[in-house]
Amino acid sequence: MDLRYVTWAEVQGSPEAGYLADIAKAVEDPAVKRICDIGGGANPLISLADAKAAGIEEYVVTDIDAEELAKAPDGYTKVHADAATPWPEGIGSFDLVFSRYVAEHVPDPAAFHRTIFALLRPGGRAMHFFPTLYEPVFVFNKLAPEALTARLLHQAQEGRGEGGDHQKFPAHYRWCRGATKSQLRRLEGVGFTVERYVTVFGHGYFWKAPRLEHLADATNAWLCRRRVAQFGAYAMVTLRRPAAD
């Protein structure tokens, strides 16, 4: 198991960029032909042109929210489904299933990971990117009223000039932790082999308050050196369904 601990600064303020690069690399594997973007909704993670260039034969985008799914460009196979319920027979199996900013919204994470396990062919991989507790910003997001956190998120995204279509969805953060022993045990309990688990410390939400940002960066560098996964801010996870279960 490849366990890594990095700071927000080390990933140049964008752990997502690293995650997207990992996915781009994973789809280049010639054995990967059918992929599924869970909760891809308005923003599928790979463009159709890139998927085609990588030799992908079918790119399924799925979302629990039909309106979000409708925003995905034409050309993707769109499946309106809750990833935390078993999918209908006949959907076939996938070589790679991935999600970004979805796991934290799922109230039943065991069912979510079980569904993804069932969607994968033996030997197939699941890759997830999600924010984690107990990073204080996300503890606040979990506990504070939705209207307030939606306003703050909007301000932060606007200020950072983030593109894409970003709506706010309620976050539960269940099974959204850094590489703690219990987190690894839960994922292994579903049947996955944990191949790689990157715990990222720190975030970019304090950009308007430089002193606070400096203090948070120093604290996160300290937590990272000591590998205190309980206070990670993001996780990038690669799971494998064993070749023979």
Ligand SMILES: C[S@@+](CC[C@H](N)C(=O)[O-])C[C@H]1O[C@@H](n2cnc3c(N)ncnc32)[C@H](O)[C@@H]1O
């Ligand atoms: C914050 S958005 C992320 C969208 C996209 N993955 C991205 O990175 O921009 C979360 C998405 O997950 C979807 N979602 C939440 N729970 C889900 C579930 N149980 N099954 C499938 N999709 C879900 C939401 O409808 C929404 O489109």
